Amino acid sequence: MNEHIVKSFEDELNTLAAECARMGGLTEAQVADAITAVVKKNAKLAADVVGRDDRLDVLEAEIERKAIRLIALRQPMANDLRRTVAAMKIASNLERCGDLAKNIAKRSLVIKDAGPMTALTRPLDRMGKLVLGRLKEVLDAYTSLDLERARAVWTRDDEVDEHYNSLFRELLTYMMGDPRTIEPCAHLLFVAKNLERIGDHATNIAEIVHYEITGEEMLSARPKTDALGLEEAP
Amino acid sequence: MNEHIVKSFEDELNTLAAECARMGGLTEAQVADAITAVVKKNAKLAADVVGRDDRLDVLEAEIERKAIRLIALRQPMANDLRRTVAAMKIASNLERCGDLAKNIAKRSLVIKDAGPMTALTRPLDRMGKLVLGRLKEVLDAYTSLDLERARAVWTRDDEVDEHYNSLFRELLTYMMGDPRTIEPCAHLLFVAKNLERIGDHATNIAEIVHYEITGEEMLSARPKTDALGLEEAP
Numbered sequence: 001m002n003e004h005i006v007k008s009f010e011d012e013l014n015t016l017a018a019e020c021a022r023m024g025g026l027t028e029a030q031v032a033d034a035i036t037a038v039v040k041k042n043a044k045l046a047a048d049v050v051g052r053d054d055r056l057d058v059l060e061a062e063i064e065r066k067a068i069r070l071i072a073l074r075q076p077m078a079n080d081l082r083r084t085v086a087a088m089k090i091a092s093n094l095e096r097c098g099d100l101a102k103n104i105a106k107r108s109l110v111i112k113d114a115g116p117m118t119a120l121t122r123p124l125d126r127m128g129k130l131v132l133g134r135l136k137e138v139l140d141a142y143t144s145l146d147l148e149r150a151r152a153v154w155t156r157d158d159e160v161d162e163h164y165n166s167l168f169r170e171l172l173t174y175m176m177g178d179p180r181t182i183e184p185c186a187h188l189l190f191v192a193k194n195l196e197r198i199g200d201h202a203t204n205i206a207e208i209v210h211y212e213i214t215g216e217e218m219l220s221a222r223p224k225t226d227a228l229g230l231e232e233a234p
Numbered sequence: 235m236n237e238h239i240v241k242s243f244e245d246e247l248n249t250l251a252a253e254c255a256r257m258g259g260l261t262e263a264q265v266a267d268a269i270t271a272v273v274k275k276n277a278k279l280a281a282d283v284v285g286r287d288d289r290l291d292v293l294e295a296e297i298e299r300k301a302i303r304l305i306a307l308r309q310p311m312a313n314d315l316r317r318t319v320a321a322m323k324i325a326s327n328l329e330r331c332g333d334l335a336k337n338i339a340k341r342s343l344v345i346k347d348a349g350p351m352t353a354l355t356r357p358l359d360r361m362g363k364l365v366l367g368r369l370k371e372v373l374d375a376y377t378s379l380d381l382e383r384a385r386a387v388w389t390r391d392d393e394v395d396e397h398y399n400s401l402f403r404e405l406l407t408y409m410m411g412d413p414r415t416i417e418p419c420a421h422l423l424f425v426a427k428n429l430e431r432i433g434d435h436a437t438n439i440a441e442i443v444h445y446e447i448t449g450e451e452m453l454s455a456r457p458k459t460d461a462l463g464l465e466e467a468p
């Protein structure tokens with residue numbers, strides 16, 4: 001009887017982690033499509049991203065409800081409690097990544113009729129790929145409980161900031177050179193900021209995975225290089 | 235004995251709510267000071283806001299830890315579980331408001347040497363006061379468990395969006411009129427967006443308070459009027 005309960009709790013915990021991983025996969029797809037939508041000015045894809053975001057909201061709410069139920073009914077201790085809380089927190093970070101992807105997609109729709117800004121396409125695409133790569137990497141670390149991989153994502157946090165700072169500069173230069181680009185570039189400033197924030201969520205998830213595995217917080221300050229001293233980047 | 239346990243649980247729950255309310259007061263002060271720092275170009279105040287943000291991070295972590303401990307050890311049901319989860323979620327929203335206030339303060343430092351942009355001071359100040367008023371109102375609703383007040387904050391969500399959209403337009407006009415203002419105005423675009431996001435967190439808190447009191451989600455869509463269709467505003 002007791003063994004049955006223990007096994008079933010393991011099952012519940014594994015199901016929770018699997019749902020969180022699945023939500024991770026859907027979030028990755030949303031971020032990837034949002035980047036393609038803005039880089040390729042693909043309005044159909046942008047509309048798809050906007051339409052699919054509800055799904056992530058529902059998944060997050062479900063994972064949260066299940067995690068709290070698990071804590072209340074099973075009173076998990078130590079490692080099990082950390083796994084449960086990690087799933088809940090990762091789902092919250094993923095839901096916010098989904099919102100950011102949706103916002104990027106919406107902005108791509110707002111600026112789709114602006115003239116071509118080809119000089120900006122490449123750095124935007126590069127930053128997008130970098131951020132997406134970090135999200136993939138940290139979700140791999142989560143599903144495989146791979147501490148080294150989580151730590152690697154965490155320590156390379158500053159790469160995204162460097163891309164963001166350089167893109168911020170390029171956008172301002174563009175705006176100064178041609179006032180007609182001011183409005184679309186203002187939206188691209190927010191797109192770049194949203195990508196940076198998705199990168200920050202990847203860093204948050206790396207910290208959560210680290211805590212889940214070791215039970216210890218990552219105490220040292222994040223390795224950041226932001227010329228503006230705006231490292232919190234909200 | 236049983237009554238003693240019940241009373242002590244009530245006490246723990248009340249303490250948790252009080253800590254959350256206290257964190258609310260500190261967040262209000264951070265947001266108010268950040269707005270003053272950017273409107274009055276007060277560098278000392280900006281530095282204070284930046285320096286004090288850690289406090290909110292620590293409080294959030296404490297509230298979360300206590301809430302999870304309470305759920306695991308006491309297995310609260312129904313109303314008590316909602317109160318516990320509400321404290322945890324409100325603390326998370328407040329921590330994010332604190333990050334946004336810190337970011338506003340940092341941006342005020344970056345642009346403090348830019349020429350005077352007096353035409354923008356007033357709309358920025360107005361939007362700041364509106365957002366701060368919403369945050370105060372929803373924290374009052376939380377501490378007094380006042381459903382009508384929470385609902386009022388929730389239904390007036392669109393006022394902030396109107397201010398944001400109008401400020402966004404004014405900033406673009408400014409940038410188009412004088413290229414030298416492009417950089418400081420780009421930072422003010424983010425300040426305006428951050429204020430809008432603090433307003434969104436006030437709306438989130440209103441939804442949490444509503445759920446805490448009634449046990450029901452606010453199901454209808456938020457009343458939004460965003461010309462850009464960017465109502466998620468992340």
